[in-house]
Structures are given as structure tokens and as C-alpha cells.
Amino acid sequence: MDFSSALDFICKEAKRQGADDFDALAGESNSIGLDLFEGKVKNTEISSSRGIGIRLFKNGCPGYSFTEKFSKEALAQTVKDAVAHTLLTGPLDLDLPEPGVLPELDLELWSNELETVSLEQMKKLGLALEASALAKDKRIANIPYLGVSRSSGYSLICNSHGVRYSVKGNSIFAGLGVVAKDGDSTKMGIYSNSARSIDEFNTTFMAETAVERGISLLGAHSINSGRMPVVLSNRISPQIISMFTSPFYAEVVQKGQSKLEGMLNTQIAGDKITITCNPHIKGYPGSRLFDGEGVVSAPCPVIENGILRNYLYNLESAKKDKRQSTGNASRDYSGQVGTGFSNLVMDKGSSTLDDLLAASPECLYITNLEGSSGCSSISGEISIGVQGYLVKSGKIVHPVDGITVSTNFFTLLKEIDGLSNEYSDTHSSVKVPDILVASMHVAG
Amino acid sequence: MENTLAQNIIQSGLDRGADFVEIFEEEARNASVVFKDKKVESARAGTEYGIGIRLVYGFEVLYGFTSKANEEELLTIVRSLALSKGISADTQKPPITLAPVSVTDIHTVTQDPRVVGQEHKLPLLKRADEAARNYSTKISQVSVSASDMVSDIYICNSDGLVIEDSRVRSRFSISVTAGENGDIFAAREAPGSMQGFEFLEGLDCEKYALQAAQRAELMLSAGYIKGKQMPVIMGNGFGGVIFHEACGHPLETESIRRKASPFIGKLGQSIAHSKVTAIDDGTIANGWGSSNIDDEGNPTQKTVLIENGILKSYMSDKVSASELNLPVTGSSRRESYKYAPVSRMRNTYIAAGTDSFEDMVTSVDDGLYAKKMGGGSVNPATGEFNFVVEEGYIIEGGKIKGPVRGATLIGKGHEILPMISMVGTDLELAAGMCGASSGLIPASVGQPTLKVDNILVGGR
Incomplete structure (x- = not known):
């Protein structure tokens, strides 16, 4: 059974099996790509997968199920499972949306041209990246990670009130991780990005950036423990902010797991900080016209000049707080409804990166995070290994590794002293500039 | 098919x-x-x-x-x-x-989850929720889940192999949040087994609920450790996550074939303290990371990786074993049909030693007891790792003192191995999920309590 027919069938079956209300989400994804090693293709992958998930309500109680099998028997069993699950859950107070008017925006999520990019073109791009990287510096000992792939996705959502929306998107990815070696010092430099056309990739720039990132950390050593100003590169500031998005979700606040509970319309960050959840930015991967529950999406201010303006809502959390959903339901066909940012954008500042680095006599400029395990979105604790550079009077003195930095995210928000006027060039749904933090604990 | x-x-x-x-x-x-906020959140x-x-x-x-x-x-x-x-x-x-x-099934499964029905999970979830909430008035939220997966696989290849297997796994998970004066902390326990519903039915869920509740509340009153290089005693069980990440991944031939491992060319050489013997075992009956066959259809094995400090074996799959001229160790694994298989860990642990916990503690003048580790990650190419300590205590003058929060351990796996100078007797394995190029797979980590002479502890 094809994709659309399967969705129709599951909806009919839900009605037949006595569902009062339901919404269903079908998703299909395709990808093609390869990775290379030492001038040869190491792995090639061609994939196609699809599935349908349903949330149905009976006597006000929700039940979920999903399937990747599109036979009539499998789809009917999926509905049966969801119905059975309604017997286990309690009533859930929410109103599924009625059909709405989607904004007339071209979010530029799809490119026909991209669908014609062949494996041969990807191989050529990968080989060019490898050759450029090796030619750039003799200290590049190895390129263990080098891949190019393109992927596309199509999803369709409908509900028992007549909502039926679809969206499709595609992108191409290329990236490399190089190992730089000098004596006993070994460092990795990574550059990767996604684009909407293969022609957007500048292989020389990408390769040289990865090489530079590895080489410039060779010979890194620790620094003394203490407190000092820190500049978070725009390469890693989006990673840090992304780890602490859940405290802004109303469902997390309602369940007592957010330190932002009761903080609406209060100052939670430095007055330079403005964060918006904006689903309507052209070409951003998180852009969308509707959310995972079929609610029409719209921009939502989260922090304005340091003041917390809004939590993000889905239908359930909105009903609890007696307000409208902000259109931030997240969902894939195999999962349950949650909450998520579409695109998270922190406004840029007016300083240059050099201004931030020169703002104090001495600072730590962090360009690499070692994992994310030392960060808890619940407590806000940050304790994490980092690499970067010691900077004095605006000049890099030496690369640094073997250190950790420690603070609390909610303290960090208040201690932001400056923002640069530049985002990293990464094709990402999270855009955050370089950040100057007044002080963090450094252990070395 | x-x-x-x-x-x-x-x-x-x-x-x-x-x-x-x-x-x-x-x-x-x-x-x-999932049972959360005192009700069934989802089924x-x-x-x-x-x-x-x-x-x-x-x-x-x-x-x-x-x-x-x-x-x-x-x-x-x-x-x-x-x-x-x-x-x-x-x-x-x-x-x-x-x-x-035909597969020789070494795992006993008595209650197929597909037959038992989801409603039978509810009493367990409610008991755990109650046990955690009753522990303290500071407990502000409890989330408990019971999940299972039955995976039927069929493998057929050009060597003529045709083989089928069924893998049944069940897991219980509890996350307890404690709050006081604007501070909130969460702690989690998540045991799992290659078993059916009998695992959940027989589980002492109150024990795990209390462990999580106790730790969440304890961290509310914890201070910070002054970050620096120091000796660290690492608790048993999930403490093995450091060996898994920092040494296990670089010992997979997927890392070796990409020349992204500090252990290349080290077979037969001393890479760890002589007290260290490390094993990756896919044959543990009902082990969380076990299976009868790997995802290429090879029988799984018990592979000794390090014996008394000497590197004895890598973990390999068919392609990389052939490329590197090494024996196949039955370590080929993948999350699902959506991934090509590569060499991965199964149940990986440091074997029990002979040192007592008391001797370890008294040998430390100024250090950290990392009783319970959280997660972490490693860059296999450089060996650099980063781990969070979920429950830690300061050690002063050979005695365990107050609890600390926000401690992190960082270093390089190949540099830490020679510094494991004491190995305890209390080997224990713990269930986890391991992510790498062939997806997210169930894998056990484990170790007895052990002492590392010197490691950078991040703190304040």
C-alpha cells in the first residue's frame, strides 16, 4: 500500500474501531551517501524507510502505536494496539486543532536539483576534500572521517477534525575529521556542513578549516585552576544552548523539572539576550508551517532583553495553562508528542569576536566541547572538558587542553557580558553568536 | 523471507x-x-x-x-x-x-512480552513511584517506565549461511527529581536484561527507586569539589562506562581500520597495569548486551581484550577482520536493519581483582570517590574522554567525607589504563545504551571498584 493510502486506511480503521478522536503522522525518508578513506570509497549507503504512527482517544484517554509495515493487517493491528492502550491511560484534556490557514511562505526546504546529485558527484567532492586537507599541512596524519550524503524526508499529518498537511525537505551533507599529529600531540579538526545545493560547498575552505582547527590545537597544554572570563566560540555556543532548551518547555515546567518555573516576565538573563523561536526563517532546517500536532506555527519570543516572555507549548501543556498552543509540538511517527524549538535564534550583538577576546586582560577562548554528559538540563549544572586557547590582551598565547570548566547554565545566562555580530556558517536550526561570559571556574 | x-x-x-x-x-x-506525574503518561x-x-x-x-x-x-x-x-x-x-x-539458544525467556500485555506493567510502575515518593518530601517528580522489545531476525549470505534468531529484551527505568530552595536534581536507575516479562515481574523495583531517590536528595546538599589532578576511586557497575568509552571503542576494529585508535599495533604489548584484565563477553546468559549470534550470523564469543595488562585481542566483524587479517570475534552489531553492521562491544568489563575497598580508601590522602558514574563520551582518534560523576564524595586523609556535585573526569584512555593500580573484588555489570556508527545498541558495562592513581577532576 502506498504512503497516502496507508494513512487513509488507518484513519478509517480508527473510526471503525470506535476512536472518538485521533491524529496520525506518516513519514518517509530516503538517503544516499558514502564515506571515503585513503582515496577510496569505504562505505556506500542507499536507504528508504517509512512508517505511520497514530494517537487516538477513546473516552478521552489517549493511546499510541506505530508500524513500518503497510499491509492492511498490520495497519489494523496498529489501531487495535492504540485502542488497547487507551484502557491504560487516564483522560487527557486537549482539543485537536481544526483545519487552519497556513502562512503563504516558501520556507525553501526543498530543492529539485538536489535530488539529481549522484554518488559519483559525492565521491568527487569527498576526494577533493581529502586531497585539499592532505595538501594543506604535512602534520595531517590521517582523515578517519570523511563523508558526503544527501537525504530527503516527506511527512503527512492528519486528524479527525479534517486537518491534513504535508511537508517535504531535503539537504546535502559533507564533512571531514582530520587527525593532526606532531610528536606526542594528537588533535582532531572537524568541519562539516549541510547545504541546499552541492555547489554551495567550497572544498578548499572546508578542508583548510578542518586542518586549521586540528593544527592550531597541537601542543596544547593545561592552565592553572581558577576563575576567569570565557569566550564561547559560535561553533560551540549553539551546542551549549541546545543542551538547555527543555527548561523552556511548559510541560517540563508543569512537572516541576524546570528552574524557570514562576519566572515569567522576570529577568533571567543579561539584558543583551534575546531568544526567539522562529519557524519561518527561509532555508533553516527547523522551519515549518505547522507543528507535530497540526497546529499552525508562528514566531514566539522566548527571552526579550533578558526577560523570560514565554514558555513553549503543545496542545496538552497549553490546555493545562488555559492558553493556546505556541505550535511547538514535536513528534515523529514512532514517538509520542513532546515539545521542541523549531529554530532557536539568539540575536547577535554588535561586537566582533576580536572585541570579545580583547575585552579582558586574560580569557579562555573555548572552541571544542568534549561531550555533553556533564550538563544537566534539570539542575542547570555544567561541568565539562573543553579545548581552546589562552588569550592575553586579545592575542592567542597557546592552545589549551586537559581542563574543565564549571558553572550553572542559569548563572551563565546572567553573566553574559557580550555577544559577537556573527553566527557560525553551520546550516543549523540553532543560531547563537560568540558569547563572552564574565567568569567561569576552570580546573586544570 | x-x-x-x-x-x-x-x-x-x-x-x-x-x-x-x-x-x-x-x-x-x-x-x-511510562508512568509520570502520578499517572500513566503514555502507553x-x-x-x-x-x-x-x-x-x-x-x-x-x-x-x-x-x-x-x-x-x-x-x-x-x-x-x-x-x-x-x-x-x-x-x-x-x-x-x-x-x-x-539452527541457533543454539543460551537465553531463557519464559514470558513473551507480546503475549503478556502492557497492563501487567502497571503494578510495578506504581510500586516504584510510591517507593520513591515516600522516601522524602523533597521528591518533586518521579518518572518510571517499563519497556520491552522482541526482535526477530533472518540472515542469509553468499557463504550459504541461513540463520534466524529472536532477541527479547526488557528494561525498567526510573528517574527521580528532588527539589529544595530553588535547586533541583535528578537521578536515574535503569536495569535491563535479555529476558521477557519475567525480568520485570521479578524485579526489586523498590530498591532501584530508593537508590535514585536517595541520590537525588543527597545531591541537593552536596558541595563542589576543587578541581585538579587527584587519585580517584571509581565505584563498581556503571563505573565501567569509562573503560567502555575510553578503551573499548578504540579496541573495536572499526576504529583500527580507520587508523583512529591509540591501540594500533599494540597487540601483545603492555597497555595497562598488570592488575587489569578486561573482557568483552557476548555469551553471558540473559546478559543485556548478549546474543546467540552477532548481526552477521557469527556465534558470539567471550573475548579477552586485555590480560594482566597485555593487549590480547581487538573486537572484530567480518570485513574489518579480513582487512586487518585478524580473527572474527562475533562482535558485529547494528541497531536495526537501518544500519550496516560494524564491530561493537557487547558486555564489557574489567575482571575482579583482590584489593579491598578499605585499602583503596585509606591509600588516598586527597581524592575523589566516584561512587556512581553518569554518561560520557570519547574521541577514539585521540583517546580524549569526558565523564560526569553522578554521585561523588571527597576523600581526605584516607576517609570518605561529604558528597560533591558537578564533578567531571577527563583524560585519555590509553594514559589512564597504566594508572589503575588497585582492583577490587566486587565486580558488577550494568545495562546501558551505546551509540556509534551502526546505531544505538544495548551494551553492558562493568567493573569492580578500582583506584586510578591520577586523573583530572573538573570542579570548582
Whole structure:
């Protein structure tokens, strides 16, 4: 059974099996790509997968199920499972949306041209990246990670009130991780990005950036423990902010797991900080016209000049707080409804990166995070290994590794002293500039 | 899948010059119930289904997968993969002969979760929720879940192997949040087993609920440790996550073949303190990371990685073993049909030693007791790791003192191994999920309590 027919069938079956209300989400994804090693293709992958998930309500109680099998028997069993699950859950107070008017925006999520990019073109791009990287510096000992792939996705959502929306998107990815070696010092430099056309990739720039990132950390050593100003590169500031998005979700606040509970319309960050959840930015991967529950999406201010303006809502959390959903339901066909940012954008500042680095006599400029395990979105604790550079009077003195930095995210928000006027060039749904933090604990 | 269909697909790959062709078909049924905020938050189940086809030319792997299981779709994948190498014409190869093999099941499963029904999970979840909430008035939220997965796999390859297996896993998870004066902390326990509903039914869920509640509350009153280099005593069980990340991944041949490991060329050499023996064992009956066969159909093995400090073996899959001229260790694993298999860990642990916990503590003048580790990660190419300590205590003058929060351990795996100077007797394994290029797979980590002479502890 094809994709659309399967969705129709599951909806009919839900009605037949006595569902009062339901919404269903079908998703299909395709990808093609390869990775290379030492001038040869190491792995090639061609994939196609699809599935349908349903949330149905009976006597006000929700039940979920999903399937990747599109036979009539499998789809009917999926509905049966969801119905059975309604017997286990309690009533859930929410109103599924009625059909709405989607904004007339071209979010530029799809490119026909991209669908014609062949494996041969990807191989050529990968080989060019490898050759450029090796030619750039003799200290590049190895390129263990080098891949190019393109992927596309199509999803369709409908509900028992007549909502039926679809969206499709595609992108191409290329990236490399190089190992730089000098004596006993070994460092990795990574550059990767996604684009909407293969022609957007500048292989020389990408390769040289990865090489530079590895080489410039060779010979890194620790620094003394203490407190000092820190500049978070725009390469890693989006990673840090992304780890602490859940405290802004109303469902997390309602369940007592957010330190932002009761903080609406209060100052939670430095007055330079403005964060918006904006689903309507052209070409951003998180852009969308509707959310995972079929609610029409719209921009939502989260922090304005340091003041917390809004939590993000889905239908359930909105009903609890007696307000409208902000259109931030997240969902894939195999999962349950949650909450998520579409695109998270922190406004840029007016300083240059050099201004931030020169703002104090001495600072730590962090360009690499070692994992994310030392960060808890619940407590806000940050304790994490980092690499970067010691900077004095605006000049890099030496690369640094073997250190950790420690603070609390909610303290960090208040201690932001400056923002640069530049985002990293990464094709990402999270855009955050370089950040100057007044002080963090450094252990070395 | 019918063997005749598999045979046609494989033949099509061989006719296009592949040295090896493999079909991996999987149907997996997942089911879970989540109890949060004193009510059932969700009850869901689903079926994952698809077929992966792997063509190997020399050491080059071509992989395709689909959830559409008709012959034309599967032949199209073979043709597209071959075409990516510029091979379009057929060259008739001799037909293969299939030789079905039966799996010897070493795991006892008495209650198939598909038969038991999700409603039977509710009493367990409610008991755990109650136990955690009753521990302290500071407990502000409890989330408990019980989940299971039954995965039926079929593997057929151009060596003639045809083999089927069924893997049944169940897991319990509890996350407890404690709050006081604007501070909130969460702690989690998540035991799992390669068993059916009997695992959940027999589980002492109150024990895990209390452990999580106790730790969440304790961290509210914890201070910070002054970050610096110091000796660290690492608790048993999940403490093994450091060996898993910092040493285990670089010992997988997937890292070796990419020349992204500090252990290249070290077989037979001393890489750890002589007290360290480390094992990766896929044969532990009902072990969380065990299986009867790996995801290429090879029998799983117990592989001694390090014996008394000497590197004895890597963990390998078919392609990398062949490329590196090493024996296959039955370590080929993948999350699902959506991934080509590569060498991965199963149940990985440091073997028990003879040192007592008391001797370890008294040997430390100024250090950290990392009783419970949280998660972490490693860069296999450089060996650099980063781990969070979920429950830690300061050690002063040979005595355990107050609890500390926000401690992190960082270092390089190959530099830490020689510094493990004391190994305890209390070996314990713990369930975890391991992520790498072939997806997220169940894997156990483990160790007895052990002492590392010097490691950088991040704090304040």
C-alpha cells in the first residue's frame, strides 16, 4: 500500500474501531551517501524507510502505536494496539486543532536539483576534500572521517477534525575529521556542513578549516585552576544552548523539572539576550508551517532583553495553562508528542569576536566541547572538558587542553557580558553568536 | 523471507561482481508504558520492519535498506548499489547453495512480552513511584517506565549461511527529581536484561527507586569539589562506562581500520597495569548486551581484550577482520536493519581483582570517590574522554567525607589504563545504551571498584 493510502486506511480503521478522536503522522525518508578513506570509497549507503504512527482517544484517554509495515493487517493491528492502550491511560484534556490557514511562505526546504546529485558527484567532492586537507599541512596524519550524503524526508499529518498537511525537505551533507599529529600531540579538526545545493560547498575552505582547527590545537597544554572570563566560540555556543532548551518547555515546567518555573516576565538573563523561536526563517532546517500536532506555527519570543516572555507549548501543556498552543509540538511517527524549538535564534550583538577576546586582560577562548554528559538540563549544572586557547590582551598565547570548566547554565545566562555580530556558517536550526561570559571556574 | 527470494537477491549481487552479499531482515515489536506525574503518561507499541542488503567488494561496503519488502524493490537496491560502483552488466556466477543453521539458544525467556500485555506493567510502575515518593518530601517528580522489545531476525549470505534468531529484551527505568530552595536534581536507575516479562515481574523495583531517590536528595546538599589532578576511586557497575568509552571503542576494529585508535599495533604489548584484565563477553546468559549470534550470523564469543595488562585481542566483524587479517570475534552489531553492521562491544568489563575497598580508601590522602558514574563520551582518534560523576564524595586523609556535585573526569584512555593500580573484588555489570556508527545498541558495562592513581577532576 502506498504512503497516502496507508494513512487513509488507518484513519478509517480508527473510526471503525470506535476512536472518538485521533491524529496520525506518516513519514518517509530516503538517503544516499558514502564515506571515503585513503582515496577510496569505504562505505556506500542507499536507504528508504517509512512508517505511520497514530494517537487516538477513546473516552478521552489517549493511546499510541506505530508500524513500518503497510499491509492492511498490520495497519489494523496498529489501531487495535492504540485502542488497547487507551484502557491504560487516564483522560487527557486537549482539543485537536481544526483545519487552519497556513502562512503563504516558501520556507525553501526543498530543492529539485538536489535530488539529481549522484554518488559519483559525492565521491568527487569527498576526494577533493581529502586531497585539499592532505595538501594543506604535512602534520595531517590521517582523515578517519570523511563523508558526503544527501537525504530527503516527506511527512503527512492528519486528524479527525479534517486537518491534513504535508511537508517535504531535503539537504546535502559533507564533512571531514582530520587527525593532526606532531610528536606526542594528537588533535582532531572537524568541519562539516549541510547545504541546499552541492555547489554551495567550497572544498578548499572546508578542508583548510578542518586542518586549521586540528593544527592550531597541537601542543596544547593545561592552565592553572581558577576563575576567569570565557569566550564561547559560535561553533560551540549553539551546542551549549541546545543542551538547555527543555527548561523552556511548559510541560517540563508543569512537572516541576524546570528552574524557570514562576519566572515569567522576570529577568533571567543579561539584558543583551534575546531568544526567539522562529519557524519561518527561509532555508533553516527547523522551519515549518505547522507543528507535530497540526497546529499552525508562528514566531514566539522566548527571552526579550533578558526577560523570560514565554514558555513553549503543545496542545496538552497549553490546555493545562488555559492558553493556546505556541505550535511547538514535536513528534515523529514512532514517538509520542513532546515539545521542541523549531529554530532557536539568539540575536547577535554588535561586537566582533576580536572585541570579545580583547575585552579582558586574560580569557579562555573555548572552541571544542568534549561531550555533553556533564550538563544537566534539570539542575542547570555544567561541568565539562573543553579545548581552546589562552588569550592575553586579545592575542592567542597557546592552545589549551586537559581542563574543565564549571558553572550553572542559569548563572551563565546572567553573566553574559557580550555577544559577537556573527553566527557560525553551520546550516543549523540553532543560531547563537560568540558569547563572552564574565567568569567561569576552570580546573586544570 | 523465503529462502528462494533471498537466494535471488544474493545471486543478483554476486552476478554484479560482489565478493560477499548478505540479507538482514528484521521485524521488531517495541512496547512501553511510562508512568509520570502520578499517572500513566503514555502507553505505546509499534512494529519496526525492514530489510538491509550488504554488498562487499574487497573491503568496500555498500549497504541499502528498505521497509518495502517486495522482490523488485530489493533487486532495485542491489542494482543501485552496484551501479554506484559503475557496474551495470550481469556476469552469471555459479548459483549458491544455502545451508540453514539452527541457533543454539543460551537465553531463557519464559514470558513473551507480546503475549503478556502492557497492563501487567502497571503494578510495578506504581510500586516504584510510591517507593520513591515516600522516601522524602523533597521528591518533586518521579518518572518510571517499563519497556520491552522482541526482535526477530533472518540472515542469509553468499557463504550459504541461513540463520534466524529472536532477541527479547526488557528494561525498567526510573528517574527521580528532588527539589529544595530553588535547586533541583535528578537521578536515574535503569536495569535491563535479555529476558521477557519475567525480568520485570521479578524485579526489586523498590530498591532501584530508593537508590535514585536517595541520590537525588543527597545531591541537593552536596558541595563542589576543587578541581585538579587527584587519585580517584571509581565505584563498581556503571563505573565501567569509562573503560567502555575510553578503551573499548578504540579496541573495536572499526576504529583500527580507520587508523583512529591509540591501540594500533599494540597487540601483545603492555597497555595497562598488570592488575587489569578486561573482557568483552557476548555469551553471558540473559546478559543485556548478549546474543546467540552477532548481526552477521557469527556465534558470539567471550573475548579477552586485555590480560594482566597485555593487549590480547581487538573486537572484530567480518570485513574489518579480513582487512586487518585478524580473527572474527562475533562482535558485529547494528541497531536495526537501518544500519550496516560494524564491530561493537557487547558486555564489557574489567575482571575482579583482590584489593579491598578499605585499602583503596585509606591509600588516598586527597581524592575523589566516584561512587556512581553518569554518561560520557570519547574521541577514539585521540583517546580524549569526558565523564560526569553522578554521585561523588571527597576523600581526605584516607576517609570518605561529604558528597560533591558537578564533578567531571577527563583524560585519555590509553594514559589512564597504566594508572589503575588497585582492583577490587566486587565486580558488577550494568545495562546501558551505546551509540556509534551502526546505531544505538544495548551494551553492558562493568567493573569492580578500582583506584586510578591520577586523573583530572573538573570542579570548582
